[in-house]
Amino acid sequence: MAEAASFYIFSGLMLLAALSVVSNRRPIYSVLSLLVVMFCLAALFVMLGAYFIAALQILLYAGAVLVLFLFVVMLLNLSPEALSRTRIFTLRGAGTLAALFLFVCLARILASVGEPPTGEARGTVEAVGRELFSAYLLPFELTSFIILAAIIGAVTLAKREPSK
Amino acid sequence: MSLPADWSLLAVELAACGWILLTLAADLLLSGARKRWLWALTLSGVAVLALLLGWQQQMGLAGSFQSMFVLDRFGVYFKWLFLLTVAVVVVMTREFGALLSERAGAFYLLLLTALLGMLVLASIYDLLMLFIGLELLTFSLYIMAAYLRTDARSVEAGMKYLIMGSVSSGFLVYGIALLYGFAGSTNFNVIHAALASEPAPLTAQAGMLLVLAGLGFKIAAVPFHLWVPDVYEGAPTPVVALLSVGSKMAGVVALLRLLLGVFQPLAWLWMDLLAVLAAATLLYGNLAAIPQTNIKRLLGYSSIGHAGYLLMGLSTGSLAGARAVAYYLLAYLFGNLTVFLVVTAATKALGGEALDDYRGLSKRSGLLAASMFIGLLSLAGVPPLGGFVGKLLVLLATVEAHRIWLAALGAVNVAVSLYYYLMVVKRMYLEAPRATSPIPVSALTRAALAGLVLGILAVGIVQEPFLARIAAALHP
Numbered sequence: 001m002a003e004a005a006s007f008y009i010f011s012g013l014m015l016l017a018a019l020s021v022v023s024n025r026r027p028i029y030s031v032l033s034l035l036v037v038m039f040c041l042a043a044l045f046v047m048l049g050a051y052f053i054a055a056l057q058i059l060l061y062a063g064a065v066l067v068l069f070l071f072v073v074m075l076l077n078l079s080p081e082a083l084s085r086t087r088i089f090t091l092r093g094a095g096t097l098a099a100l101f102l103f104v105c106l107a108r109i110l111a112s113v114g115e116p117p118t119g120e121a122r123g124t125v126e127a128v129g130r131e132l133f134s135a136y137l138l139p140f141e142l143t144s145f146i147i148l149a150a151i152i153g154a155v156t157l158a159k160r161e162p163s164k
Numbered sequence: 165m166s167l168p169a170d171w172s173l174l175a176v177e178l179a180a181c182g183w184i185l186l187t188l189a190a191d192l193l194l195s196g197a198r199k200r201w202l203w204a205l206t207l208s209g210v211a212v213l214a215l216l217l218g219w220q221q222q223m224g225l226a227g228s229f230q231s232m233f234v235l236d237r238f239g240v241y242f243k244w245l246f247l248l249t250v251a252v253v254v255v256m257t258r259e260f261g262a263l264l265s266e267r268a269g270a271f272y273l274l275l276l277t278a279l280l281g282m283l284v285l286a287s288i289y290d291l292l293m294l295f296i297g298l299e300l301l302t303f304s305l306y307i308m309a310a311y312l313r314t315d316a317r318s319v320e321a322g323m324k325y326l327i328m329g330s331v332s333s334g335f336l337v338y339g340i341a342l343l344y345g346f347a348g349s350t351n352f353n354v355i356h357a358a359l360a361s362e363p364a365p366l367t368a369q370a371g372m373l374l375v376l377a378g379l380g381f382k383i384a385a386v387p388f389h390l391w392v393p394d395v396y397e398g399a400p401t402p403v404v405a406l407l408s409v410g411s412k413m414a415g416v417v418a419l420l421r422l423l424l425g426v427f428q429p430l431a432w433l434w435m436d437l438l439a440v441l442a443a444a445t446l447l448y449g450n451l452a453a454i455p456q457t458n459i460k461r462l463l464g465y466s467s468i469g470h471a472g473y474l475l476m477g478l479s480t481g482s483l484a485g486a487r488a489v490a491y492y493l494l495a496y497l498f499g500n501l502t503v504f505l506v507v508t509a510a511t512k513a514l515g516g517e518a519l520d521d522y523r524g525l526s527k528r529s530g531l532l533a534a535s536m537f538i539g540l541l542s543l544a545g546v547p548p549l550g551g552f553v554g555k556l557l558v559l560l561a562t563v564e565a566h567r568i569w570l571a572a573l574g575a576v577n578v579a580v581s582l583y584y585y586l587m588v589v590k591r592m593y594l595e596a597p598r599a600t601s602p603i604p605v606s607a608l609t610r611a612a613l614a615g616l617v618l619g620i621l622a623v624g625i626v627q628e629p630f631l632a633r634i635a636a637a638l639h640p
Binding site: 105109137138142145148149150152155156159 | 174181184188229230232233267270273274277280284290292293296297299300303304306307310311313342365366367370
């Protein structure tokens with residue numbers, strides 16, 4: 001009972017926050033609303049017993065990604081007038097249509113799914129670690145080369161040319 | 165000492181990882197002037213990988229690693245093509261080298277990470293590996309496309325490719341998530357069994373369509389082609405060559421594995437869809453190429469046209485179609501790499517990449533003009549060159565699949581593409597050059613051009629050994 005109640009509380013809060021992300025005129029409020037969404041999502045993961053994933057959710061999204069968003073918003077520092085100039089009516093209409101289409105698709109897809117499978121919690125540190133270093137060893141190790149390429153790229157693209 | 169059987173399947177990929185680290189160390193340790201030897205280090209790395217691949221083939225190694233990665237004749241065939249592509253791109257990069265200045269070392273390293281991604285993609289047996297392989301490839305390409313960071317067009321190319329690529333990766337991951345939710349696994353076998361055992365629900369269908377959309381970006385099929393012209397125009401030429409040959413080939417390999425394996429039970433859904441996309445891609449690519457005035461933009465649109473032929477072969481869903489696609493890619497590789505190698509070698513002396521800069525190229529360098537001529541004719545599909553056989557096989561497979569309208573459209577587009585390719589040839593041979601000084605071509609480039617032109621002729625004239633290799637590769 002308590003579980004169901006907290007599920008609905010967090011889900012409802014999350015939906016409200018998500019609505020506020022897209023409806024707010026000031027980008028900074030949108031980012032802060034997104035923060036609420038991420039925390040609610042983490043709470044849902046905790047309720048599923050996936051503590052590790054919940055922690056990652058907060059560390060990565062709330063901690064790293066959103067801070068990056070905040071930096072961008074603050075560095076650009078756009079005034080509401082500058083933003084409203086880009087809001088063309090047709091663009092808004094197209095966005096609404098696309099959102100409606102996506103909503104119908106998702107609703108049909110989700111309606112076709114049966115009961116979700118239930119099982120033992122798989123999102124603990126131990127479970128994730130075991131999977132990562134056994135079944136998913138190869139993709140895990142290959143990821144390090146993606147990161148290597150990204151680091152090398154960031155350094156070479158940002159490095160100053162040696163002065164001649 | 166013998167390696168455990170499992171790991172020897174990964175020999176080529178592990179060696180690629182090792183060579184990436186070696187290049188990194190060499191780039192850090194070598195001082196200024198010695199860095200110009202990095203191209204030789206990279207090329208020898210590709211040679212080592214080729215030796216290992218030959219060894220794997222000789223030993224008849226086959227099997228799967230943790231049901232993530234599978235080594236089979238299909239994968240080995242495409243790995244040869246990937247190694248060949250990267251070897252030629254290294255030659256191009258050396259030709260291009262002066263513009264990369266101090267940062268050439270990291271460029272070679274990124275070439276190798278892209279190669280690793282392509283090698284992995286040839287051996288995928290799990291949706292997760294599909295994602296990792298594609299990201300390895302495209303991450304390297306994002307950075308390489310923006311490599312000339314003082315050139316606004318290159319930065320624009322990198323930016324556009326990054327944004328469009330990220331969106332396409334988003335599609336792909338969403339599709340993978342839906343398929344995982346449906347089958348409870350990302351393994352190809354499990355998903356195939358789940359799709360075959362019951363009528364697929366909407367989630368699985370949507371998942372498949374999203375995965376196909378994500379791969380559609382990589383092979384530049386309409387309606388996922390928007391990034392092509394600007395990226396092709398702005399990115400450094402060796403990167404464009406890698407994009408148009410390596411990246412497209414990697415996308416097609418993944419599509420072949422998915423469509424003929426995992427998504428076979430859903431063939432009723434994707435066969436007609438791919439046929440319609442193939443028709444749209446063919447028409448758009450070839451018609452939009454006609455008014456172009458920049459050689460790289462022209463080749464960009466023509467590469468969209470070639471994606472149309474590849475989709476046409478894929479849409480048959482038959483073994484004959486897969487064979488045609490494998491042959492087409494072989495001919496496309498030789499033709500397109502020849503043309504891009506000429507563009508790389510000639511751009512500096514010609515002073516630009518506009519089509520008008522190519523006026524009178526035959527009087528300044530007979531070799532470059534002749535190679536370009538043969539490469540373009542092969543791309544258009546003129547007998548007896550390789551491109552002709554590739555197109556013929558694709559059209560035959562389409563007719564066999566009872567899609568006469570699509571085959572007819574493909575045949576008409578051969579004529580369209582011949583027109584705009586010949587416009588380039590006309591400028592090279594019939595018009596007067598601006599300057600008359602001969603264009604110097606390095607010995608390595610000359611050798612590579614000779615090899616590529618020989619390849620075009622061989623694929624066109626002696627088809628038998630290639631067809632036999634492809635038949636063996638596709639045999640289950």
